[in-house]
């Protein structure tokens with residue numbers, strides 16, 4: 001067993017931390033109020049190599065591993081969940097799907113601009129009437145000469161408003177579910193592609209979330225990603241990886257909550273003492289610190305297993321379940337430690353709590369994670 005962290009990873013963490021402290025932290029509250037981080041951030045992230053973190057160098061990416069990706073996401077989420085979610089959905093879902101299922105020609109065409117931050121990617125699975133039960137999707141793709149015509153609506157799509165490349169799941173054989181699902185790349189300016197209004201969200205407010213509407217969208221067969229009717233296996237693989245990576249956001253929120261509550265407790269006085277002298281405050285901080293440490297071990301072990309090609313569905317589910325619930329808990333405790341100030345928008349902890357809650361829902365809810373874990377223990 002080797003828990004040591006490579007020198008490369010230490011340097012990457014420092015670079016990601018500096019970037020987050022200088023380019024993200026000062027603006028996070030404004031972006032949240034505006035309901036959007038500026039488009040220019042995508043180019044800035046690209047210049048750092050953060051938009052192609054898992055993409056091999058041959059396609060313009062940084063060619064890093066999952067431990068590196070988790071490190072970057074943790075540092076971004078420490079200051080802005082919405083930006084971190086955008087980077088996670090881009091790298092961990094959209095680019096990842098092209099890497100897993102794409103042909104050589106598709107990788108060469110789509111990955112370089114995504115890796116450079118010239119555009120952002122979007123992954124479109126959920127629909128208005130199908131979320132957890134994803135195979136119940138209604139979006140269809142029908143053969144049309146040498147191509148396909150897509151019709152349907154995708155719901156809650158991160159980066160949906162400003163992506164250049166969309167990875168879209170559609171039913172191609174309704175009688176063969178779940179094998180009747182096929183995946184396509186849809187380029188932004190394709191006729192028939194349009195977007196719903198930006199959703200007003202509880203948290204993750206700097207990320208854009210919209211419905212993606214496909215009305216007679218025609219794509220050539222060269223934009224089919226993976227086998228006809230065989231797309232759902234790739235979807236499951238992408239989700240398994242994504243669930244580990246979204247856990248890095250949870251770790252970032254929990255760490256942020258702990259750091260900010262600890263700092264506040266050392267400064268704020270009540271009854272002639274600083275708060276951190278009170279045992280009930282110490283207990284909260286101790287529980288938060290223990291949770292963060294446990295979450296860190298689960299996350300980085302799962303990321304290590306992904307790097308070895310050995311992460312199981314259950315391990316990914318356990319990691320997401322624990323880190324997401326512990327992050328919400330830690331953020332609620334941080335609000336309590338800050339008292340009335342914790343409830344104000346001027347302080348970050350209420351924002352972290354609202355951001356953290358999404359991680360109990362997106363990429364599979366806690367209820368679904370428990371079902372997956374229970375299967376392993378024979379329930």
Ligand SMILES: Cc1cc2nc3c(=O)[nH]c(=O)nc-3n(C[C@H](O)[C@H](O)[C@H](O)COP(=O)(O)OP(=O)(O)OC[C@H]3O[C@@H](n4cnc5c(N)ncnc54)[C@H](O)[C@@H]3O)c2cc1C
Pocket residue numbers: 089123124125126130131132133155156157158159201204209358361362363364365366367368371
């Ligand atoms: C901000 C945001 C960003 C998102 N980004 C994306 C994206 O980029 N791409 C994308 O495809 N999707 C995205 N999603 C969608 C997200 O993945 C879904 O919301 C999530 O999978 C849950 O689906 P649902 O909302 O339809 O809830 P439902 O599936 O309707 O679930 C409702 C409730 O019922 C419970 N439930 C459902 N089935 C069971 C069961 N069998 N047993 C017990 N309980 C059950 C759920 O756990 C939940 O509590 C995003 C969502 C949000 C809010």
